[in-house]
Amino acid sequence: MNFKNWTYLQRRIINWMAKIVLFLFTFLALLPLIMILFYVLRQGGNVLSWSFLTTLPGPTGSTGGMANSIVGSLVMVALASIVGIPLGIVSGVYLSEYGVGKTANILRFSLDLLTCVPSIIVGIFVYGIVVIRYGFSAYAGAFSLALIMLPIVARSSEEIFKLMPGHIREAGLALGLSRWRVILQILLPGCRKAVLTAIMLAVARIFGETAPLLFTALGNQFYARSLSQPTASMSVQIFNWARSGFADLEQQAWAGSFVLVTLILFMNLATRFLGRVRS
Amino acid sequence: MGVEEAQKNPVLRTDELQAYFGPFHAVKGVSVSIFPNQVIAVIGPSGCGKSTFIRCLNRLHEETPGAKVKGQVWLEGKDIYGKGVDPVLIRRRVGMVFQKPNPFPALSIFDNVAIGPKLMGLRRRALLEEKVEQSLKQAALWNEVKDKLNKLGTSLSGGQQQRLCIARALAINPPVILMDEPTSALDPISTARIEELVQELKNRVTVIMVTHNMQQASRISDKTGFFLLGSMIEYGDTVQVFTKPRDSRTEQYITGRFG
Ligand SMILES: Nc1ncnc2c1ncn2[C@@H]1O[C@H](COP(=O)(O)OP(=O)(O)OP(=O)(O)O)[C@@H](O)[C@H]1O
Ligand SMILES: [Mg+2]
Numbered sequence: 001m002n003f004k005n006w007t008y009l010q011r012r013i014i015n016w017m018a019k020i021v022l023f024l025f026t027f028l029a030l031l032p033l034i035m036i037l038f039y040v041l042r043q044g045g046n047v048l049s050w051s052f053l054t055t056l057p058g059p060t061g062s063t064g065g066m067a068n069s070i071v072g073s074l075v076m077v078a079l080a081s082i083v084g085i086p087l088g089i090v091s092g093v094y095l096s097e098y099g100v101g102k103t104a105n106i107l108r109f110s111l112d113l114l115t116c117v118p119s120i121i122v123g124i125f126v127y128g129i130v131v132i133r134y135g136f137s138a139y140a141g142a143f144s145l146a147l148i149m150l151p152i153v154a155r156s157s158e159e160i161f162k163l164m165p166g167h168i169r170e171a172g173l174a175l176g177l178s179r180w181r182v183i184l185q186i187l188l189p190g191c192r193k194a195v196l197t198a199i200m201l202a203v204a205r206i207f208g209e210t211a212p213l214l215f216t217a218l219g220n221q222f223y224a225r226s227l228s229q230p231t232a233s234m235s236v237q238i239f240n241w242a243r244s245g246f247a248d249l250e251q252q253a254w255a256g257s258f259v260l261v262t263l264i265l266f267m268n269l270a271t272r273f274l275g276r277v278r279s
Numbered sequence: 280m281g282v283e284e285a286q287k288n289p290v291l292r293t294d295e296l297q298a299y300f301g302p303f304h305a306v307k308g309v310s311v312s313i314f315p316n317q318v319i320a321v322i323g324p325s326g327c328g329k330s331t332f333i334r335c336l337n338r339l340h341e342e343t344p345g346a347k348v349k350g351q352v353w354l355e356g357k358d359i360y361g362k363g364v365d366p367v368l369i370r371r372r373v374g375m376v377f378q379k380p381n382p383f384p385a386l387s388i389f390d391n392v393a394i395g396p397k398l399m400g401l402r403r404r405a406l407l408e409e410k411v412e413q414s415l416k417q418a419a420l421w422n423e424v425k426d427k428l429n430k431l432g433t434s435l436s437g438g439q440q441q442r443l444c445i446a447r448a449l450a451i452n453p454p455v456i457l458m459d460e461p462t463s464a465l466d467p468i469s470t471a472r473i474e475e476l477v478q479e480l481k482n483r484v485t486v487i488m489v490t491h492n493m494q495q496a497s498r499i500s501d502k503t504g505f506f507l508l509g510s511m512i513e514y515g516d517t518v519q520v521f522t523k524p525r526d527s528r529t530e531q532y533i534t535g536r537f538g
Contacts, residue, residue, distance in 0.1 A: 100344065164384075171381045174339055175395050175447065176371030185394065190384035 037261060044254025052255055057221055057237060060246035066256050068223045069237035072138065076217060076233060077207055079142035080149055085199055087146075088153025093183055095154070096161035108158075111151040122147050123212030131216055138224060138231040141217025145206040152205065156198040160191050200271035204264045210235035234260045288356065290315040290454055290485050291336065296350040298331050298340055305331040307509040308350070313502070315454070316481055320496035320517065321489045323506030324532065329489045332506065333457045336487070337373035338366035355454065371399065374448030374456040374484075379464055380440035382432030382447070389428040391443055395451040410450055417483075418446035419476050438469025445476065449484075456480070458488040462495070474499050493533060497521045505529045 041048075051065055058064030091111070095104055126144040134140070164187055172182035188195075210233075213219075218230040219240060234256060241253035289312040298306035306328045313319055321329045334340040335348050338359060352359045359369045382391050392411045401407055411428070415421040420442040424435070432443055441461060448456055458477075462470040477486050477499055490496050496503055496517065503520040505513040505528075513520060513529045524530045 165379075165381070167377050167379060168381045168383065170339060170342065171375070171377060171444070171447075172383070173342060174337055174370055174375035174377075175398070176367050176451065177394075177398060178367050181398070186383050186386075189386065192385060 037258070040254055040258045040261065044251050044256070044258055047248075047251050048255045048258060052252075053259070056223070057232075057241075057252075060244070060249050064249075064252060066232075066234060066237055066252075066259065068220060069232035069234045069256075070259070072217070072220070072224065072232040073207065073234045075227070076138050076142045076145060076213070076231060077203060079138065079227070080145035080206060081199075081203060083142070084146040084149035084202070085153055088150050088202075089157050089195065091150070091154035092157030092161060093187070095158040097179070097183060097187070099158070108155075111154050114147065114151040115155065118211075119144075119148055119209055120211035120215075123215035126212065127215040134228070136216065136218035136230040138217055138227040138229070141213050141231060141233065144212035144216045145209060148209060148212065149202045149206050152202040153199060156202075157191075157195050160194040160198060161187060163194075164190055196274060197271055200267060204267055207264055207267070208235055208260060210239050214239070234263075287314050289313055289353070290355060291487075292353040293336075294351040294353070296332070296335055296352060297348065298328070298335050299347040299349075300331075300343065301345040305509055306335065309511045311504065311511060311514050313455075313485060313487065315485050316483075317485055317501040318477055318481055318499055319485070319487045320500035320503045321487065321506065322491070322493070322496050322503060322532075325491075327506040328509040329506050330459050332511075333375075333459060333487055333489060336455070336457060337370050337375055339370070339375065341366070371395075371451055372453050372455070374451070374453040376441070376444050376448055376456065376458040376461045378460040380437055380444055382435070382440050382443050384431075384433055386432055387429045388424050388432050388435070388443060391432040392446050392450050395447060399451055411446075414446040414450040415443075417449050417480070418442045419472060419479075420446055436469075438465050438472065441465060441469065441473060442476065445473070449480075453484065455485045455487065458486060460489050460491060463491065470495075493521075505532065507532070 047063070051063065053065060053070065054067050055063070055065035056068050057066060091107065095108055098104065099108065122144050126140055126147070130140045130143060131137075168186065168190070169182055172186045173179070177185065213233050213236050217233055217236070219236040220230045220232040222232075224231040238253050238256040238260065241249045241256060244250065291313040292311070294310050296306060296309045297304070309332060321333065323329055331340060336352060336354075336359075338348075340346050340348055348360060350360075354369065354372060358364070359366075382388075383394065386394065389411055392414050393407050396407060396410045401410060412421060412425075415424060420439060423439060424430075424443075432440065435443060441464075445456075445461075462473050465473070474495060477488065480486055488500070500517045502515065503513075503517045504511050505520065505524075505526070507528055513524060513526045515525070520529060521533060524533065
């Protein structure tokens with residue numbers, strides 16, 4: 001074996017070891033997720049069934065489900081998204097395309113502060129300004145979720161828009177497009193995928209929020225009859241089951257947790273899939 | 280001024296054109312008349328204000344924060360910096376091709392070219408298709424892309440992307456097209472194709488092209504303007520500028536003694 005071959009072999013070995021180490025670390029990062037899913041499934045798996053997804057919660061000793069809280073969560077997240085996503089994107093466009101000067105900096109700073117406010121405080125705030133006057137409702141719940149979502153969407157879309165090179169905007173202007181047309185026809189379509197990912201992350205984030213909903217949507221053992229009624233959500237339902245003190249309800253809390261985590265996981269996967277289509 | 284020029288009106292004329300970046304004086308009083316159906320090369324050392332100068336001709340300079348323009352630019356007899364003139368409308372009369380090929384991301388090849396005509400009110404699909412085909416043919420790209428018009432513009436090679444950008448600019452029939460070092464990011468073959476293309480375009484449009492390549496300037500241009508430190512030191516027939524320049528600084532630059 002000559003010297004050249006030896007270094008080549010050495011390089012191969014090091015390369016190979018690096019691969020193994022990287023794989024191990026990836027596995028280490030994935031481990032918590034796998035453990036959570038596994039543990040939650042073991043604890044609640046035997047009450048998990050189709051009827052668990054389609055019936056209302058019941059008292060201890062009965063086979064209850066979480067149909068109303070799944071619907072409640074979907075409704076409130078949808079409501080929050082209808083407000084939070086467009087507002088967030090518009091703020092992101094403003095910050096990235098016109099964001100020089102004092103107003104923009106104040107907005108940017110407030111959004112950053114809002115991101116840092118613990119979600120329970122957001123809940124108490126909405127309780128103070130909405131719930132005290134109008135009572136617990138899906139509206140109040142959605143409002144608090146929108147407040148959590150808005151800064152995430154706004155700041156991440158700002159960063160995404162800033163990645164678009166300036167000369168592409170200039171190409172639009174040079175073609176005789178006005179600034180808002182450059183934004184609508186070039187910037188937004190060009191950043192569609194990245195913005196979609198940011199939106200889905202924000203949606204997944206508010207999907208699992210409990211604290212703000214405790215003070216705003218409260219919870220409900222039945223379907224809410226309108227959006228201005230107390231409304232069940234998955235996270236609050238899980239919370240209530242978990243602290244009930246009854247073993248069978250606690251098991252339902254585990255099953256509910258599994259459903260929630262799976263739903264969020266699927267949403268993330270769906271985003272990835274959507275992002276990949278048309279490329 | 281040649282005989283044929285005396286009979287024509289200039290398509291573009293600048294009068295004491297000044298451009299600033301904040302307090303920095305980047306273009307210092309340029310007065311020049313540019314006649315139709317010619318290729319004008321703009322040469323000069325890096326940082327002398329070539330890009331700034333041509334960006335004043337389609338009112339793109341003012342999009343830079345703090346940038347200012349003084350003096351006049353007449354496009355087909357109309358002052359583009361006059362009161363109440365909408366820069367957006369001026370930019371539809373003066374096309375631009377940039378140094379880096381920059382097709383619009385997420386738009387198909389077809390849409391990249393169609394976006395301009397659509398903006399001008401062309402809606403009928405058949406007419407749009409005709410316009411796109413015509414523009415792509417003029418840009419010598421049609422044969423390469425006619426079977427994949429729905430593919431993304433960014434999926435083309437660099438040289439093809441640059442020709443797509445030229446087609447995009449041609450699609451709204453501007454009488455003038457500005458090109459800022461359009462071949463500096465391209466390989467020699469793509470460069471040659473674009474040079475050829477510019478020669479053909481001359482029949483239809485006036486091309487003002489910034490270039491760092493002296494051979495390119497002398498190959499393709501009818502007139503050459505030499506910039507130094509924000510001033511246009513010399514402007515004249517390309518042959519004259521390259522063989523017997525009037526200014527000694529032009530001669531020094533062309534023969535590579537500074538710059
Ligand atoms: N955005 C800007 N802000 C401030 N000064 C600028 C800006 N852009 C350019 N300048 C300055 O203006 C002068 C002219 O710049 P310009 O880009 O027109 O040069 P150029 O001749 O095109 O150079 P190059 O051949 O390198 O492209 C330079 O000195 C440059 O530093
Ligand atoms: Mg330049």
